[in-house]
Amino acid sequence: MLAARLSEDPTVRVALVEAGGPDRRQEVRIPAAFPKLFKTAYDWDFTTTAQPALNGRELYWPRGRTLGGSSSLNAMMWVRGHRADYDAWAETAGEEWGYDEVARYFRRAERWAGPPAPALNADEGRQRVHGAAGPLWISPARDLHPLSSAFLDACTESGLPRLAELNEPDHSGCAATPLSQRRGRRWSTADGYLRPALRRANLTVFTDNEARRILFAGDGHNHHHGHNLSQGHNLSHNDGPGPGGNDSDKRACGVELADGVLRVRREVLLSAGAIGSPQLLLRSGIGDADELKALGITPVADLPGVGRHLQDHLSVPVLRYAQHPVTLTGADTPANIARYLLARRGPLTSNVGEAVAFVRSTPELAAPDLELIFAPVPFVRHGLEAPAEHGVTIGVILLQPESHGRITLTDADPAAPPRIEPAYLSRPADLRRMVAGVRRAEELFDSAALRPHVGGALPPWRASADDAGTEETVRALAETLYHPVGTCRMGTGDDAVTDPALRVRGVAGLRVVDASVMPRITRGHTNAPTVMIAERAADLIRYGDTV
Numbered sequence: 380m381l382a383a384r385l386s387e388d389p390t391v392r393v394a395l396v397e398a399g400g401p402d403r404r405q406e407v408r409i410p411a412a413f414p415k416l417f418k419t420a421y422d423w424d425f426t427t428t429a430q431p432a433l434n435g436r437e438l439y440w441p442r443g444r445t446l447g448g449s450s451s452l453n454a455m456m457w458v459r460g461h462r463a464d465y466d467a468w469a470e471t472a473g474e475e476w477g478y479d480e481v482a483r484y485f486r487r488a489e490r491w492a493g494p495p496a497p498a499l500n501a502d503e504g505r506q507r508v509h510g511a512a513g514p515l516w517i518s519p520a521r522d523l524h525p526l527s528s529a530f531l532d533a534c535t536e537s538g539l540p541r542l543a544e545l546n547e548p549d550h551s552g553c554a555a556t557p558l559s560q561r562r563g564r565r566w567s568t569a570d571g572y573l574r575p576a577l578r579r580a581n582l583t584v585f586t587d588n589e590a591r592r593i594l595f596a597g598d599g600h601n602h603h604h605g606h607n608l609s610q611g612h613n614l615s616h617n618d619g620p621g622p623g624g625n626d627s628d629k630r631a632c633g634v635e636l637a638d639g640v641l642r643v644r645r646e647v648l649l650s651a652g653a654i655g656s657p658q659l660l661l662r663s664g665i666g667d668a669d670e671l672k673a674l675g676i677t678p679v680a681d682l683p684g685v686g687r688h689l690q691d692h693l694s695v696p697v698l699r700y701a702q703h704p705v706t707l708t709g710a711d712t713p714a715n716i717a718r719y720l721l722a723r724r725g726p727l728t729s730n731v732g733e734a735v736a737f738v739r740s741t742p743e744l745a746a747p748d749l750e751l752i753f754a755p756v757p758f759v760r761h762g763l764e765a766p767a768e769h770g771v772t773i774g775v776i777l778l779q780p781e782s783h784g785r786i787t788l789t790d791a792d793p794a795a796p797p798r799i800e801p802a803y804l805s806r807p808a809d810l811r812r813m814v815a816g817v818r819r820a821e822e823l824f825d826s827a828a829l830r831p832h833v834g835g836a837l838p839p840w841r842a843s844a845d846d847a848g849t850e851e852t853v854r855a856l857a858e859t860l861y862h863p864v865g866t867c868r869m870g871t872g873d874d875a876v877t878d879p880a881l882r883v884r885g886v887a888g889l890r891v892v893d894a895s896v897m898p899r900i901t902r903g904h905t906n907a908p909t910v911m912i913a914e915r916a917a918d919l920i921r922y923g924d925t926v
Contacts, residue, residue: 380910381648381892383514383572384917386582393582394641395573396634398589399444402451408564409719411710411727414762416452421445425654425799432804434854439761440799441861442652446586447569449652450906453861455565455730457517457557459485460901460908461737462548463746471870471898473879478548484914485546485907486510488571492518492561508544509557514571515910516561520733522724523555526706526771527733530753531555532828534736545735550903551747553736559906560730563723568910585636591793593647593663593889594633594640595679629679631888646888646920650913653863653895657686657786658797660867660876660891665883674791680885684874685867686786690900692750692860693803694776695813695853697820698757700834701769707731707756708766731758732774736823737902740815747902749816750776751823757837761858770837773823775816776860778902781806786866803857813857814849862905867895880919881912892916 382395399421406412407421418424418441425440443449462478469477491509509517520527531553535541540552559566576582633642649656660666664679666686671678710726719727731754737747757770784802789795804810821842824833836842839856843849867876867883876883877896883889894909901908 380568380572380913381650381917382582382584383576384914385920386576386579388921389579389581391581391645394643395582395584396588396590396636396641397446397584397586399446400587402446402567402569407445407447407451407567409727410455410558410560410563410565411707411729411731413452413454413565413731417441417761417763421452423654425796427799427801430801430803432810432854433857438801438803438859440654440859440863441761442654445569446573446584447567448650449861450559450567450910451565451569453906454732455558455560456732456735456904457489457515457546457559457907458550458735458903459546459911460903461550461746464899464901464903464908468898471868471872471875473871475879476869481911481915482548484911487513487914488515488907488910489513489517490515492516493557494519508546514575515559515568516566516571517557518560518562520555520558520730521560521563521728522726524707524726524729524733524755526701526755526832527555527753529828529832530734530773530823533823533826534751536826536828537823539736539738546907549746550737551739553734555734556730556732556752558730560728563719563728585641589637589793590651590659591635591637591662592659593631593649593665594635595663595886596630596632629886631886643888646890648916648920649883649889649891650893652893653689653866654786654797654799656891656893656895657866657876658788660685660883661788662791662793665886670787674788676788676791680883682876682883682885684876687783687874688865688868689784689786689799689801689863690780690865691784691801691803692776692778692862692900693780693809693813693857694752694774694860695817695857696757696759696840697773697775697817697824698759698770698837698840699824700837701771702832702834704769706769706771707754708769710756729755731756731762737778738816738819740812748777748779748812749819750774750778750902751816751820752776759839759856768837771833773820774860775813775820777809777813777816779900780809782809783865801859801863804854810850810853813853814846817849817853860904862894862900864894864897864900864905867891867893868898869896870898881916890916890920 423442465478489510534553542552542554545554631647667683668678668681718725732752734753736751752774754772757766782805869877
């Protein structure tokens with residue numbers, strides 16, 4: 380996305396480096412097929428450390444390794460988050476990251492394909508929620524499953540507001556999930572931004588070429604004798620003087636790749652995600668100086684915050700048997716495949732998480748701290764195994780975890796995997812709120828709207844009337860919702876890795892533009908805010924700090 384925006388200026392040259400290959404596989408296009416991309420060449424296939432609060436389990440973390448990144452294998456849920464999220468960012472990173480400022484960047488990215496949503500209110504100039512002319516098609520579900528409609532009826536029966544638009548500033552309530560789809564097929568950032576830009580002469584894309592570390596002027600490595608892949612190509616906007624840094628002799632001057640060296644004149648823009656970006660910074664000598672020295676890495680900038688403040692949304696599936704064989708189980712029949720290929724209709728257009736409710740674990744909270752996602756199919760262990768039974772799922776998600784983890788290196792070798800320590804449920808309040816969310820899910824299953832459609836607990840879920848039993852089930856079944864953030868957080872404090880303009884502190888010519896810069900995880904999903912960050916970064920790079 381960032382490369383596409385910057386290459387709109389024909390006077391500059393931009394290079395994009397992607398560790399994976401092109402996004403050609405058919406399962407990228409078919410929405411319901413996204414689990415089939417997990418643990419393939421399209422996936423980094425990360426594994427966390429053993430999690431003490433989750434019965435010592437090591438959790439699987441899929442992340443996109445192809446053009447479009449994780450937007451090419453996620454569940455396509457376009458959920459910005461709550462106004463309170465961005466106003467909290469403003470307290471840490473400046474008012475330009477507050478909700479009213481970032482809303483325009485969301486709208487710039489979006490091309491809403493559904494019916495017109497109501498205007499927010501008269502005070503906001505009758506501004507519609509979604510943008511109408513952006514590169515990313517955002518659509519309502521093509522064929523919402525009847526059980527998902529029943530879930531929404533159950534939510535309104537319980538007193539939750541039925542929202543006309545899930546991306547309103549206050550999303551307390553329930554709605555069908557807006558999707559990054561166009562006419563029933565996935566619409567990734569590669570589809571919306573990159574593919575139209577590929578015909579530009581000033582943009583070069585290198586696929587199947589992993590970045591190993593960032594090179595700095597004066598570090599003794601910028602005279603590397605490897606192949607100069609793209610002499611003169613930039614990883615940024617223009618060839619003028621770079622933004623100010625704390626140490627001009629520590630200016631990023633290139634990137635060491637698996638197949639050589641790519642040199643830059645302007646800036647290196649790091650968009651490797653909440654795992655890859657801190658990993659690259661650490662390998663490049665930016666991080667806790669003592670820890671780097673212990674690994675034999677010469678420090679370039681002592682930034683202890685690199686890799687810290689890792690936050691993620693933890694999810695537990697509450698499962699019930701379906702009374703009738705009408706779920707997405709076995710949806711990939713020849714008839715449904717033909718229906719999808721011919722008309723882009725039917726169950727294969729489903730993103731699985733079709734409907735959402737944002738709720739509070741206790742009524743006095745100012746904003747929701749739990750999300751309930753309904754799937755008209757048993758969704759367990761990332762969907763890696765086809766369900767044998769007809770059932771449904773309400774995923775209970777902890778939106779504002781108090782538990783924070785970190786990303787560290789296990790070795791200076793670029794081939795060594797990072798150490799991922801999410802520290803899930805390390806704070807007792809997190810488990811209490813998860814249990815409260817489970818109780819809300821059980822109440823919805825027992826509602827008049829859903830009761831005719833569901834039966835008893837579907838294994839591996841184990842229903843329990845007491846909190847201790849539910850806590851044990853949560854510990855046994857909880858998994859990531861694929862939303863790691865915060866490991867290169869922006870702000871002004873001593874633990875901030877990037878400043879409010881996304882520049883890495885202590886060096887020059889280097890920015891981070893991805894989910895790792897989020898000061899706090901959002902009460903939503905992370906694809907939309909990551910795109911928003913990149914849209915704003917493009918302006919910061921082109922126009923400076925005045926935007």
